[in-house]
Amino acid sequence: MTQIRSLMVFDTAIDAGDFARSCLEWGIDTPCLHPGFLEDGRMVRALESEGLRSWLNVPVFCDPKYLARHPEDYAVTSLGRRAAEEDWLHFVCPSRENYLDGVIKALRRDLGRLTPAVVSLDFIRHFLFWERVVLDGPAAGIEDACYCSLCLSRFEKACGEAVDRGNAPAYIHRHLLQPWAEWKCRRISDVAERLFDEIRALAPGAALAVHTLPWRETDLDGAIRIRAGQDAASLARHADMIAPMAFTQMLGQTALWKEQLLADIRMSTGKPVCFYVQAEALYRPGNITAEQFDAELTEAGNADPAAIMVFQYEQLAARPEKAAILRKHFRA
Template sequence: MVFDTAIDADAFARSCRDWGVDTPCLHPGFLEDERMAQALDRHGLRSWLNIPVFCDLKYLERHPDAYAVTSLGRRAAQDWLHFVCPSRDDYLDGAIEGLRGNLARLSPAVVSLDFIRDFVFWERVALDGPSAGIEDGCYCPICLSRFEKACGEIIDRKDPSAYIHRHLLQPWADWKCRRILEVAERIFGEIGALAPGIALAVQTLPWRETDLDGAIRSRAGQDVPGLAQQADMVAPMAFTQMLGQTTRWKEQLLAHVRASTGKPVCFYVQAEALYRAGNITVEQFDAELTQARNSNPAAIVALQYEQLAARPEKAEILRKHFRP
């Protein structure tokens, strides 16, 4: 995965070839000009287009009224994460138009839907912590009105999150998941019509249905088996260091997703520490790549290029595994 659109596209493509990366994973920001697509072609690389469905700061800067509203009654904006309300049909229409343009500029081997969920900053949520403390969205008037119509109940607007979680949690979770599934179906359908044969992937939170009192459904709105039915592979964002977990936890989570969806799963490997104190040593990076290769994954996804470019000793470990 690569994020910084200011990087030298040709140097990036050369590094990928040198390290044994065959399918760089790009976000749509790299398609605003031809540099990256041309560089990948020159070096004989495939591409993976990762679409950040509801995470769209540029759109929200132009349309601030489209922000999701969180359970605390504020805009869904935390650090780099800025979330559009999932009930905004006009936003979705524009996102589909953008997708058409991106697929006209790039012929990716894989397209994945990322942020195909409701707002929650899961990277900072402890798996052994209280689910009641999770800030989620969306509780805007549009979402609340649609939910009322769907469930036939009137919600107390003084504190809608508290009211829903006390009285209507199951129908709320089901409604949120249905909306996300509808959006995924529309986007995947568009991709299939425009570029049949592309492998489809869906990014999911690293939570089981039993974790955090079912927060993957009630907070994030992700029905993982339902989303997986529309895709060829599932990419659970199972980062051990980021979440303070063990390699055994990761094995169990990926096995659970594989068993519950019937689809192959991707294996993320984190190059540098994020959100928690400590670091990831070269030896740990090497061991996790070994674990990844032994797990029969649909893909191994390294996070991220900018970190590996700054740490040549870790890039060398990548080369060791994939360019023997």
């Protein structure tokens, strides 16, 4: 696989032509779009006019617009509330088959409008706000999901045990933790397999990627499985590439930590990885200097990943000195 150089973009109101020209100027060959960019043909035409490929990123269970119409399908967290944070992180319960039918219908529509080089499944997990989880902090305080009546009934049937509905999260974590983790992981892997089978049929030439949390199985008492329901090795069987969301600044970590995380994921899955580079600080105090951005791009190049994903266009467009650094690395 030739190394992919990608750039995430979110705001559908941007000028598509400016975006495509910026990608070309900065050395981005496969910009990463969410399905909102396919509601009209502007972005597809702009990328094609500059000879650029595309990466379609599917936000599987994160769907605020759907949940505004169907609030009954919200995942329910361990605190008994809807799985929603800020204006963008609103999670659908992974057991809702009607919702998944809609995801597949949307995939068929979107892949009729676009012939992507890469298709990735994002938010292919159970709800948690990992961006605010301290990696060396206590796992017990992590709010997760889904504890709705449908999920609990399905879990009871799968494990053959009854759950005390008076305080289901506490009961499960005290008495049925491993069966719960296995059930959550199996559900997510089954959904991923179903979606990837559909994508292969619709876009047989596309490379398939899956986004995972930036945690090893030993981190946070196994929270990637117990809380998020992600078994990276199982998910990797259906994908060509793993994209751990390893944002160094956001997680308060170091370049060495990131190197070790990516090596662990390569070894445990047998698949190549995507290296994320964060342009601006998020969720933690401080900032990412131009020098730090430059250094992380150097580290990305030295790591020889299958893809380098820069996060994100809107930030780079406002910081021309960082855009120039990106150009130096990608067009050298």
